[in-house]
Amino acid sequence: MAGGRTAAASGGDDAGKAHHQHQPPRASSSSMAAPTSTSSLLLAFACTLVVTAVAYSNSYHGKFVFDDLPAIQQNADVDSSKTSVLDVFNDNFWGERMDAHDAQHESYRPLTTLTFRWGHDIHGMNETGFHITNVAMHTIASCLVVVMTPLVIDAPTTPELVLVGSLFAAHPIHTEAVTGLVGRAELLSAIFFIASFLAYTRASKYVGDIKAAATWVAISVALATAAMLSKEQGVTVVGVCLAYELLVNCNLNPIALLLRARSAKGTKRPGGGRRPKVAVSGPSQQQKKDRSSPWITVSTGAVVRLLLLLVLSAIVMKYRVSLNKVHIKVDEKTNPANHMESFVFRSLTKNLYVTLHAWLLIFPLWLCCDWSAGAVPSVTSASDPRIVYILLFYLALAAVILAALRARSLPKTGDQPLWDNMTLDVHSDTIVVRQNTNADPLSVHLITDKPYIGFCLLLIIGARVLAGNRPLHWRSYAAALLALVVAAYSFRTHTRNEDWKDELSLYRSGLIAAPTNAKLHHNAAYYMSGEEQEHHFREAIRLYPPYVSAYINLGVNLAKAGRIDEAIETYRSGLAMHYKHPIYSTDVGVIHRNLGYAYMRKGNLNAALEQFKACLHVRTDRTRCHQMVQHLEQQIAQQQQQQQQQQQHSGSSKGRGSESRSGGDDGGDSQFREKVEHVGGERLARLRREKSGTMVMFYAPWCNHCRAMHTDYIKAKGRLNSPVVAVDCTQQEELCKDQGVTGYPTLRLLGETRQEDVEYTGNREADDVVAFVIDKTRRNRN
Template sequence: MARDHFWCTSADPLIVQWPIDPFWCRAILKNQDLLPETPLSHVFYDDFWGTPLTHSGSHKSYRPLCVLSFRLNHLLDGLRPRGYHVGNVLLHATVTGLFTHTARLLTGRSSVATTAGLLFASHPIHTEAVAGIVGRADILACLFFLLAFLGYLKYCKWRDLVVTGWAMWKWTWLLWTAVCAVAALLCKEQGVTVLAVCAVYDVFIHSRLRVADLPQVFFQKKYRGVLEGLLSLGVMAAAFVGFRVYFMGSEVPEFAPADNPAADSDSALTRTLTFLYLPVCNLWLLAYPRTLSFDWSMDAIPLVESCCDIRNMWTISFCAGLTYVTWLVFGVNQHHGKVKKPTSNGYANHCTASTVSANSASVVANKTNAHRRFVRCGSVSSTDSDDSTKYLRYRASLASLHIIIISLALLVFPFVPAMNLFFYVGFVIAERVLYIPSMGYCLLLAHGVYTLLRTQCDRAGARKAVVGAFVCVILVYSVRTVVRNHDWRSEENLYKAGINVNPAKAWGNLGNILNNNGRSSEAEQAYRAALQYRANMADVHYNLGILLQEQKRYEEAIESYMLALQCRPRLSMAYLNLGIIYAATENKEEAGKMYRHCSAIDITGLKDPKLHEQTKISALYNLGRLLADQDKYREAIEIYEEAVAKRPSHYAPQSLYNMLGEAYSKLGQLETAEHWYRESLAVKPDHVPAFLTMGKLCQRRGEIQSAMDWFLKAKTMAPKDASVYQHYGQFLGDLGRHQEAADSYVQAAKWAPDDFELIFNTANALR
């Protein structure tokens, strides 16, 4: 009987194994939304991993534009990783250039912008976003984030130009801002925070309002432009968030306790102290990215469970520092109107290149080109000199204040969604989440370097020391980035590099890689090392069971699967593989129970629901085979038909159809059998088992030539498949062509030298 293997990912067709790299496999290899035959509309109704958003097991990550970019990669270069990596690198280069341009507009100095751009380009924290395929969501979101922000800068400029016929331009740029903000949101959720950054820019930088002026915005006519901008941003934010919640199904995603242990804690104190401490860890990674990891889940950051924990001192220091900086910034902002502008001549006489450049961001935002053309540098009386100097110093400090404000806005607002304030997130720390906030850090650090050079370094030696220190920072960041990229060159390097941070997860993933590369003894050691750190890891118990099953150490494999089920009772793949082991050891009753239990599991709320749905259908498939092997063909047909009825759209049905045909053929219902064989070939025209079963069907009807044609087609389609030569040899033997039959069996034995039954049949043919 020609056998169809059920769905699996292992090299051994009788073992269901999880993918080695969950991100790459789930987002690319197993994401049906990337395939050309999948309707494009599915991209807009599924999450980032290809699961419908309304499904209880959905991750709720709605990033259709990122998935479309993956689909374009798939169209151009299939599943070759190089194309996806090149795309990420090109996008990172584009974002770096756009960020440098934005920094130039905000600071008015090319040197500051270049410094910020170099920091952003070389920062090691970006390695995960650029080297990791799924990090493209963060890069694309940052790209549209910057485009939306630049559009709002243009809107503010045109809004202040009260000229007939120019109103169209401000609405055009506001529409551009809205479109780019939506695009950022459709790449990653934190992209919508650009609206908050635009609001900060409009109020405190472009319009130069004080905190005390904010209530007057709603009542005074002179603030009508600011009110227009804020209302527009508010409407956008409400619409975008409402749209996002609607597509999410109005439900927050559910995550495993290991993904975010603090969120799973029953203690409100533990949750609060840990969540307050995590921003400190993220800021430390930005400032000192020495220790980086692919995974910060589980116990990588131990929970802060007591007020006596020494780490609370870091939290207190961080909060105090942030509060002080905020008070200082807005305190200075509150008093910026107390220094009066001197006479125009006095001011003009001091319009040196440095002061104009220091104030260019404000000038661009508030003065027309016509006004700047009429500024002239003339003579100034001594009575105006002191006032002019004070005013120009004040203007420089105000420009510096504005840069600090926008830097803090870029640093803080994009990070807010990851702070567990509004909903729990599925990670402790995710380095790629810092891709957008790092712009604020880089801009702030670049401005600090410029301020030191301008105000504190009067001597050449001091200036050289500051420049040398900055060059050292760039070199250290660059070297660290190169080293970290080396870790990302292979999964084995990546997981080994993460052992010091998250040993349980790193050892478990390393075991998968080693097992996949045929290094089974090392893989077993890695699995057992992972379980020493964390004994309740269901996936590690499960993968260890796979390794033991491949080595036919069935008793140990059963024990591992049972331990996996103790940790995760609805682990459908464990039940399926237990059934396979029981069937292989002739314990058919237990095998049937495992298959039936697997097929009845409720997968509501489980991660990767498509995988579990496929596993349940595979269990029914194997149950049907088990019954067919016991000559219970009518019961087998009932099971196969149940599988067909419950089959999800993403489960390829050709094997089910072919096995249905075989069962009907055994019952002598040849016409029905042929119908299902042809249904199998209609779904997958190159399905080799269907060629073999069609050949056997034609042989039973006495259509020898047709049977010969089907067997020869199978040989052409699968020239190295031992089962093809075995069935063809059996066919030739039935015709009395024993020499050719023996030759076919020998060829089959060549491709499957460890198959005892095949070798025995080959010996019989030769005899």
């Protein structure tokens, strides 16, 4: 008898003799369930592969979107010709040094970056290659879910294995990780997560062989480390292994513990002694049994496994925490709940996020690439009806957990279809749990930790509940219902893939699900034009007034449209809001710089100088601002000198004085714009493709040397048959930066690519420019 149970009750007549006999190592709890046949697993794998292929058949041609751009396309660590492998382990997920003072993230996922790097070595920046790899990883993760199912659900049938794999593969919420390329971190972490759990269950099979068990625990922790280095949340598999050890191998029974504690508390008198038992309604036979049975039974092997798991995991976690050398502040836009003053409403808002995600598991209709920036309005009032949803969710979750825990205390009967009793066999110092259950409390932990895995397993358990001891056709109904769910999920996944084909489609779909997300309005506007673009920039500002980037981009577009006064007002509003409500990581120097350019176009050089000087105090990259300060100071000094000369010779030089430029004169810039075509990036690219021998001048209206050359450049245009164009770098700042323009004016004869351009460095007279173009064009033809 062990723990109040006889050998007969444990299901083995020879159990009592185990103390006196030497036995070879044998399987513990996880190995006692009936093994799943290889044919069943292979069929489930095949079906999972087919479902994945069909659901993601339209995902292979999507472009780099959203976080794919900084994490892959613009990340130097992905290109082996730019960085070494060691850089991958020194940088965060976005290619920034982990110890950099201006780092924006503490995301450390070197294994995921390595897979991007290897992919780039094979197929370059071809999006299709990255998409194929993501789909393959998702297929592997789905098959691993099938492998772990027998550890959670007792003796799963072949249809159940097929449905688990198909449900996990088809769930639309995975499109964010599969079709969104940067989501590979989730996929890789999931693969290592499940592999780590499987390795730990393998360790628990070795009873009496401490060395073999320790080896498998070490392998499990190594895989958990790999999961963490793929995405930080992967380390939570350690908690899953801990729960498995306690709930399954050690037969932890929380209800028995609570009943025993309540019994001990209820029978004590305040003054000492015991209260007399009430004869009317005494405890039930099952409660008496629970109070007398152990609430946990721990073997030597379990102690060794637990200690090794915890010690190794602590070492890994200490290493990971040591990498966070810079404290990263999360701004209000990214996580508004963290910035709420009220603890109660802050907690309610965070739990609302959990409730929403649980709802999306069941009805994945409103999917969004970004749930930050006010996508889910915060709970700010006790009368908010969404509080009811939070309560209902946690009541349902508590009911599932209690049902799972109570299953350990219920007697095994023919009308108990969900969780049968767990019987115990005692062999030496090891308790072996033979799972007669359809599910154990571990599945509940998977719901809270890896929701998609737990959700799929609970659907299978729900199907068993529906079938129960009912006629056979009920099982057919349950299977048909789940097959219908798989089909619906596959269709939703297929349609969701279309949202990820390009940036604008992704943001438009996000605005349908989260119309209050200021970040999505801003990002969508970036790919729009005209009134629609202006509307979304203004909507982003309305939803989140401190959104400096929205002020910047709105101002730039207004300036390009010639609405300089509105652009100035927009920049000034952005500055006022920033200094009233500063947001971490915002480079307000960009507004100062853009406002300086806007004042220059209005001819207010003193105001422009003031803004560029302000830019020097706040901007990280001060080179351009410093150049502008020097140019403006020189220009203002020249104007002051000219004004002094006019005042000294006002009597004899009125005619000449009237020709000197005032601060509001554009120096002939308007005439230059009329005579010479001004181009942007698209027109410049088209001229390159046409191979027309185009001459281009990159200039700035404030540049004296540029203005001095306007007349000769116009003359050269009239004498050349090939295109002669200009680029105003104060309006096309990013274009000039991309073209490598460092001084004004810069004259180039365009080639097919930037590297083939020929820069003109001769005299700035029309004859010399014309001769240069004719000579170079003739050579190219020959």
